[in-house]
């Protein structure tokens with residue numbers, strides 16, 4: 001069952017081409033803005049638990065700041081290396097709030 005929770009306000013979300021870290025209900029999230037569209041990914045890199053929300057955007061991927069693994073912000077699939085992925089949480093903007101489904 002969906003569990004929609006407020007992650008942050010729209011005004012607090014990162015600008016185009018940037019990422020940030022956020023936490024809600026004990027879940028650490030990487031909030032990314034690619035071309036004006038927000039995406040919410042698991043903040044923990046599957047390589048060595050690097051903080052993806054402290055990384056940067058390249059194309060449609062967020063790049064881990066520790067060893068540069070890159071994950072597509074829509075699918076969570078790694079562009080490098082293959083066969084790795086992070087969870088992507090459903091996200092919607094409702095009024096002034098950014099909501100994520102952390103179920």
Ligand code: FES
Pocket residue numbers: 045046047048049050064065066067068069
């Ligand atoms: S911890 Fe993310 S690439 Fe190594």
